[in-house]
Amino acid sequence: MNSEKQDSSELIARKNKELSAILEVSRVLTTSFDLEKNLSSVMSTLGELLDLQRGCVFLLDPLTKELRIVAAHGLTKQNIEKGKYRIGEGIVGRVLERNSPMVISNIGKEPLFLNKTGSRPEKEGISFLCVPIEFKKEPLGVLSVDRIYATEHGNVDDDLRVLKIVASLTAQFIKLWESYDEVEKEKEHLKRELKGKYSIENVIGNSDRMQEVFEAVHRVAPSKATVLLRGESGTGKELIAKAIYYMSPRSKGPFIKFNCASIPEGLLESELFGHEKGAFTGAISTRNGKFELANGGTIFLDEIGDLPLTLQPKILRVLQEREFERVGGQKTIKVDVRIIAATSRDLEGMVSEGRFREDLYFRLNVIPILLPPLGQRGEDIPVLIEYFLKKFNKENNRSVTFDKNAMQIFLDYEWPGNVRELENTIERLVVMSPSEKIAASDLPVSLSIRRPRSKINTASLMTDIGEIEKVNIIDALKKTGWVQAKAAKLLGITPRQIGYKIKKYRIIEKA
Ligand SMILES: Nc1ncnc2c1ncn2[C@@H]1O[C@H](COP(=O)(O)OP(=O)(O)OP(=O)(O)O)[C@@H](O)[C@H]1O
Numbered sequence: 001m002n003s004e005k006q007d008s009s010e011l012i013a014r015k016n017k018e019l020s021a022i023l024e025v026s027r028v029l030t031t032s033f034d035l036e037k038n039l040s041s042v043m044s045t046l047g048e049l050l051d052l053q054r055g056c057v058f059l060l061d062p063l064t065k066e067l068r069i070v071a072a073h074g075l076t077k078q079n080i081e082k083g084k085y086r087i088g089e090g091i092v093g094r095v096l097e098r099n100s101p102m103v104i105s106n107i108g109k110e111p112l113f114l115n116k117t118g119s120r121p122e123k124e125g126i127s128f129l130c131v132p133i134e135f136k137k138e139p140l141g142v143l144s145v146d147r148i149y150a151t152e153h154g155n156v157d158d159d160l161r162v163l164k165i166v167a168s169l170t171a172q173f174i175k176l177w178e179s180y181d182e183v184e185k186e187k188e189h190l191k192r193e194l195k196g197k198y199s200i201e202n203v204i205g206n207s208d209r210m211q212e213v214f215e216a217v218h219r220v221a222p223s224k225a226t227v228l229l230r231g232e233s234g235t236g237k238e239l240i241a242k243a244i245y246y247m248s249p250r251s252k253g254p255f256i257k258f259n260c261a262s263i264p265e266g267l268l269e270s271e272l273f274g275h276e277k278g279a280f281t282g283a284i285s286t287r288n289g290k291f292e293l294a295n296g297g298t299i300f301l302d303e304i305g306d307l308p309l310t311l312q313p314k315i316l317r318v319l320q321e322r323e324f325e326r327v328g329g330q331k332t333i334k335v336d337v338r339i340i341a342a343t344s345r346d347l348e349g350m351v352s353e354g355r356f357r358e359d360l361y362f363r364l365n366v367i368p369i370l371l372p373p374l375g376q377r378g379e380d381i382p383v384l385i386e387y388f389l390k391k392f393n394k395e396n397n398r399s400v401t402f403d404k405n406a407m408q409i410f411l412d413y414e415w416p417g418n419v420r421e422l423e424n425t426i427e428r429l430v431v432m433s434p435s436e437k438i439a440a441s442d443l444p445v446s447l448s449i450r451r452p453r454s455k456i457n458t459a460s461l462m463t464d465i466g467e468i469e470k471v472n473i474i475d476a477l478k479k480t481g482w483v484q485a486k487a488a489k490l491l492g493i494t495p496r497q498i499g500y501k502i503k504k505y506r507i508i509e510k511a
């Protein structure tokens with residue numbers, strides 16, 4: 001083969017390589033919306049297809065005005081971390097500043113070449129090509145490659161041409177990614193905003209846990225589905241039951257409340273289902289039960305866990321068929337009712353002990369809503385205090401407020417009686433306080449006693465461990481004036497760990 005022929009076939013081969021590299025770059029840039037991943041693929045594509053020793057994409061951080069390596073080929077992690085340049089600094093910095101390419105044919109002889117990444121032990125013989133990444137004259141970053149020139153590698157002009165095309169493709173992708181990223185962030189922001197937007201009249205709760213409850217209430221209210229409200233005493237089960245009723249299309253119908261624990265077992269059946277005249281001694285006339293009274297509306301079966309086993313089959317039938325017979329009656333009565341039940345009892349435990357029918361449990365548990373204890377949603381305490389102060393001040397024509405220390409005691413207390421206890425405490429204070437400003441010394445001593453959390457079972461053990469950790473972190477933060485680094489030291493963990501845990505437990509500094 002003569003040398004001219006050899007040259008032209010080499011030229012064709014090289015052009016083909018360049019073309020495939022450009023095609024491949026444009027392909028990888030459309031594979032995802034992950035900036036770093038795509039740019040890394042671009043660099044390795046270039047490295048492989050064009051036999052480059054090293055390559056880097058530097059992007060300009062608009063805040064720090066620094067160029068940072070976001071993707072690289074042939075560099076170690078440490079090299080990457082070291083590669084930071086200011087505008088105008090080194091070759092990379094200059095290329096960005098001047099917005100024009102630079103070629104250093106032998107970096108060993110170039111004093112401007114800073115070798116910041118430390119990735120080139122021997123600089124001799126290596127050429128360095130650097131092109132700006134820009135979009136409509138806006139500098140976005142810099143693309144750089146290292147290259148050892150041998151004849152078959154072509155010349156600098158060819159390489160520069162390819163790099164310029166790659167830089168322009170990269171710039172377009174970066175711009176696209178920026179607007180995508182902005183839209184995604186905006187979406188997240190709107191989602192978060194919306195999350196705090198669930199509200200229910202007269203029910204207070206900004207905590208995530210309560211917002212989840214509100215969301216569930218909004219979702220179930222329009223349907224006829226049976227709802228089971230769970231939660232400790234005083235967490236607001238009845239309040240939520242009424243809210244569901246008011247927010248439902250049945251709000252024009254009756255709301256009948258029945259407490260299954262309030263009446264002796266013998267009278268329960270006739271209370272719920274009614275009786276015919278003469279059904280038992282004293283049944284002097286026919287009487288409608290609660291289910292009939294609730295026809296067209298909603299029945300709230302409070303303390304459902306106290307329902308005696310003997311009555312459970314009859315309730316189950318109402319749940320399944322919406323029908324029953326009065327005590328002493330033959331006629332089957334059909335009703336159209338929505339059932340909301342509530343209990344603070346451990347129904348699952350009762351089922352396993354045979355004190356609550358499993359089939360009834362499943363029928364009731366279609367949509368369970370758990371009301372978290374107040375101690376687990378400290379963020380709600382200040383808003384609840386504000387709400388109840390306003391309410392009782394108005395009722396009593398007063399303008400009582402809490403001072404900072406009194407507020408702190410309210411925040412630290414566990415509230416075993418939950419919102420009811422908080423509400424009653426505030427009412428008493430508003431009525432009884434001689435002064436308008438309540439200080440810590442005006443509060444009942446019982447509020448300063450930390451009560452151990454009750455009822456530890458295996459299911460809640462993990463949350464209890466979390467609780468203990470959370471309390472420890474808050475204590476440490478308080479002791480150190482909310483300086484995270486100091487609190488971390490006190491706890492023997494790193495500042496990073498404490499930062500993570502503060503986020504995890506949503507700990508906020510309280511005034
Ligand atoms: N999130 C809340 N916002 C405003 N008030 C609340 C809230 N939760 C509870 N309350 C008030 O606390 C008191 C107790 O609530 P409720 O009677 O609904 O609790 P419960 O869960 O039914 O308790 P129990 O199991 O003892 O019957 C009520 O006066 C109620 O208005």
Ligand SMILES: [Mg+2]
Pocket residue numbers: 237238302
């Ligand atoms: Mg109740």
